[in-house]
Amino acid sequence: MFSFRLHTINYLYTTIITMMSEATKLKQLGKNISHYRNIKGWSQNKLAEILGISREHLAKLETAKRRISLKLLFNLSDILEIPEKDLFDFTQYE
Secondary structure, three states, rough: HHHHHHHHHHHHHHHHHOOOOOHHHHHHEEEHHHHHHHHHOHHHHHHHHHOOOOHHHHHHOOOOOOOHHHHHHHHHHHOOOOOOOOOOOOOHHO
8 A cells, every 4th residue: 555655646746746846846735734634624733733743843844844754644644534646736726
């Protein structure tokens, strides 16, 4: 399953979002994290607690001031109950 997930993320990265700058990608990813957190009705504090990180760490991810690890990305998608690819769907912000 991990290999499939990694392949899916790699595919999306190389085919869909390669034309964006790294800063733009991180901003869009942060917006998606915030969007899916809000759909759950969770505060940053609640999601951060579930993830085992500080609220400040989550806020920095959502505002593109910090990069996300793959491990945290996988945990985030599991907790939010969404496929990883949805976090990389930047079309809603075009």
